[in-house]
Amino acid sequence: MRNLEIKTRYDDLDLARQLALSLGAKDGGVSQDADTYFRVQYGRLKLRQAAGDSHGTLIHYDRSDQVESRYSEYRLATVSEARETEALLDAALGTLVRVIKSRHVLLYSATRIHLDQVESLGRFVELETVLRGQSEEEAQAEQEPVKQALGLNRREPVAFSYSDLLLRAKERQDA
Secondary structure (H helix, E strand, O other), rough: OOOEEEEEOOOOOHHHHHHHHHOOOEEEEEEEEEEEEOOOOOOOEEEEEEOOOOOOOEEEEOOOOOOOOEEEEEEEEOOHHHHHHHHHHHHOOOOOEEEEEEEEEEOOEEEEEEEEEOOOOOEEEEEEEOOOOHHHHHHHHHHHHHHHHHEEEEEEOOOHHHHHHHHHHHHHHOO
């Protein structure tokens, strides 16, 4: 699967939610997620677990680290025993870092608007426009009014994953 994504720091998530809703986005709900990242040779591999759920989603993705909108290739697999899967992957690959976040999802056509409060990092807005039959140009055209409505061009862009940001913060603390 493939998507077009961009992430920015965004201090006022209530404002972002109001702007997205005024654009016509639909509320997709809130989740409390823990993403455990594992050591892999290529791309990134994480196990996402929602609070209170024994199931999870294994996600492998690869994308460039750049501040503007970028394409990501990803694969998903649902796992029925998330804790056991996490222990197995930790034993086989090693755990890099665990990202804890509250995510409010809003849906605008094929674009998922993530309003994220990430433990130890702060607040972010992330857009993911899923390519399902549309061209790259069509995905960009769909994402652009969302970026404009939320004022993402006036926010601090983020090139890296939350896992990378946490690992960099830990390196600074250890130095």
